[in-house]
Amino acid sequence: MKINWKLVWSFYVTFAIPLLYLTNIYLAYSFPKTINGSIFTTIAGTIIAVTGLCIWLTSYLHLGKSFGVLPQKQKRVVSGIYKYINHPMYLGIWLTLLGLSLANSSRVGIIFLCLIITPLFALRIKLEEKKLID
Numbered sequence: 746m747k748i749n750w751k752l753v754w755s756f757y758v759t760f761a762i763p764l765l766y767l768t769n770i771y772l773a774y775s776f777p778k779t780i781n782g783s784i785f786t787t788i789a790g791t792i793i794a795v796t797g798l799c800i801w802l803t804s805y806l807h808l809g810k811s812f813g814v815l816p817q818k819q820k821r822v823v824s825g826i827y828k829y830i831n832h833p834m835y836l837g838i839w840l841t842l843l844g845l846s847l848a849n850s851s852r853v854g855i856i857f858l859c860l861i862i863t864p865l866f867a868l869r870i871k872l873e874e875k876k877l878i879d
Contacts, residue, residue, distance in 0.1 A: 762865070766838065769862060773846040773854030782850025794844025800826070801837025808834075832873070835866045 780786070807825040826833045842862060846854030 765861060765865065766842065769842045769854055769857050770845055772857050773842070773849045773851040776851050776853040778850045780850040780852045780855075782847075786850055787848050790844045790847030790849070792844070794841050794848060797837045797840025797842075797844055799837070800830075800833050801841060804830075804833035804837060832866075832870050835870065839863070839866065 803826050807827065808822060830836055839858070839862065842858050843855070845851075846858060
């Protein structure tokens with residue numbers, strides 16, 4: 746039986762990645778205060794999270810019709826926020842998750858972000874870059 750890798754990838758992207766984001770948020774709130782945090786950590790984390798949300802939303806709105814869940818051959822966007830940052834949506838998501846973990850002083854959230862989310866983003870970026878170059 747031949748495996749339809751496009752279908753597998755579609756499932757992975759559509760369901761697994763958002764579940765990982767939610768897992769990171771869950772860990773940040775379920776295991777708070779595992780870092781010796783202060784009010785400064787909470788404020789800094791909140792500022793980082795809000796900044797990440799703003800970058801995420803701006804990049805999403807700027808992509809318009811170019812936005813897609815699956816990496817596919819399409820024109821590279823090089824205006825707006827994409828003029829300054831190659832993958833602002835991933836940066837925004839990453840900053841949001843980091844900020845939430847810091848705001849809650851959650852070591853578990855930060856570890857999950859570094860060990861799971863960051864390599865996943867690196868893989869996605871590599872695949873997207875390949876599709877944009879081809």
